[in-house]
Amino acid sequence: MSLTIRPYRTVAALAAAIQQGDRRALAKALSLVESKRKQDIALTVELLERLYPRTGTAYRIGISGMPGVGKSTFVNAFGMYLIERHRYTIAVLAIDPSSVRSGGSILGDKTRMWDLARHPGAFIRPSPSSGMLGGIAPATREAVLLCEAAGFDVIFVETVGVGQTDTAIADIVDFVLLFLLANAGDELQGIKRGIMEIADAIIINKADGKLRSLAEQARRHLVSALRLLVPPTAPWKPPVLLCSAVEHTGFDEIWATIHRYFTDDATAPLRQQRRREQQLRWFHQAIQQSLTHLFYSHPDIQPLLPEYEEKIRSQQLLPLKGAYELLQRFQTSL
Ligand SMILES: Nc1nc2c(ncn2[C@@H]2O[C@H](COP(=O)(O)OP(=O)(O)O)[C@@H](O)[C@H]2O)c(=O)[nH]1
Numbered sequence: 359m360s361l362t363i364r365p366y367r368t369v370a371a372l373a374a375a376i377q378q379g380d381r382r383a384l385a386k387a388l389s390l391v392e393s394k395r396k397q398d399i400a401l402t403v404e405l406l407e408r409l410y411p412r413t414g415t416a417y418r419i420g421i422s423g424m425p426g427v428g429k430s431t432f433v434n435a436f437g438m439y440l441i442e443r444h445r446y447t448i449a450v451l452a453i454d455p456s457s458v459r460s461g462g463s464i465l466g467d468k469t470r471m472w473d474l475a476r477h478p479g480a481f482i483r484p485s486p487s488s489g490m491l492g493g494i495a496p497a498t499r500e501a502v503l504l505c506e507a508a509g510f511d512v513i514f515v516e517t518v519g520v521g522q523t524d525t526a527i528a529d530i531v532d533f534v535l536l537f538l539l540a541n542a543g544d545e546l547q548g549i550k551r552g553i554m555e556i557a558d559a560i561i562i563n564k565a566d567g568k569l570r571s572l573a574e575q576a577r578r579h580l581v582s583a584l585r586l587l588v589p590p591t592a593p594w595k596p597p598v599l600l601c602s603a604v605e606h607t608g609f610d611e612i613w614a615t616i617h618r619y620f621t622d623d624a625t626a627p628l629r630q631q632r633r634r635e636q637q638l639r640w641f642h643q644a645i646q647q648s649l650t651h652l653f654y655s656h657p658d659i660q661p662l663l664p665e666y667e668e669k670i671r672s673q674q675l676l677p678l679k680g681a682y683e684l685l686q687r688f689q690t691s692l
Pocket residue numbers: 423424425426427428429430431432470519563564565566601602603604605
């Protein structure tokens with residue numbers, strides 16, 4: 359029996375505990391899906407196969423935007439709002455950039471989400487952002503499914519917030535909230551299409567105090583910018599909404615927007631198509647991730663890497679040649 363799932367004796371027992379809402383079982387499973395060990399990968403597959411029929415029912419919501427815009431503050435306050443107003447249960451998967459700075463500590467976002475962290479209707483899982491791809495961690499998709507099987511109604515995925523490259527979130531959630539600030543006039547100008555294109559709603563946060571009127575100005579600006587970006591026939595046009603995560607304003611409208619997206623007949627084909635495409639991407643990304651891992655951890659390859667890197671750094675070796683040499687070696691060792 360794998361150490362990873364102890365004290366659960368079988369994957370079936372672990373799966374059953376997760377479905378019964380056992381938080382310890384969920385935490386175990388979340389560690390399991392992050393593991394790269396061969397036997398753990400087999401267990402992960404078995405576990406997800408068992409739980410998969412229980413998934414697909416939650417609101418999967420991505421929270422994107424530059425560090426400091428107030429994503430964690432928002433998730434905490436808005437999560438509490440959903441619990442109190444709608445009696446929902448909330449899971450938060452937070453990719454925490456502070457874990458890099460503080461060398462492995464993942465306290466950063468948990469302290470920001472203080473109210474949610476101690477509420478029995480919520481579950482918060484911070485992931486260190488090491489090894490992340492496009493703003494999310496390698497196993498975030500699997501983590502979403504686990505939380506869903508555990509019965510959570512709403513799942514927030516807070517990205518690391520690196521901005522422009524933060525688009526991988528769209529591969530794993532149904533709805534992306536992009537957070538912006540009003541005073542970042544230049545930032546608004548400089549926003550790349552990529553991140554705008556994945557936004558299903560744009561939230562101008564910190565619309566409080568002196569920033570309120572600036573936020574309204576920014577909203578008008580963004581609404582006209584979006585008019586150029588989104589075809590008039592599109593089944594969903596991302597609205598621009600004002601919010602103060604600190605004063606808890608704008609929450610009704612934000613929830614109404616999300617709810618409308620999930621229940622509107624006009625968006626049904628869009629929602630279904632997105633989930634279908636996500637399945638395919640999951641397949642291909644799993645292959646890519648596994649191949650990459652197999653290659654870099656291969657006993658014939660790993661010891662050679664430092665030497666190759668050094669030669670490439672000192673320009674003694676063409677990077678392409680180095681890559682092909684190692685790939686050749688890898689292939690013949692299979
Ligand atoms: N005035 C104001 N400050 C906010 C608001 N939301 C967050 N903040 C502050 O902005 C800072 C960064 O917030 P945080 O939630 O950590 O941002 P994140 O990096 O996007 O997760 C903190 O000091 C928050 O208190 C808001 O709506 N209004």
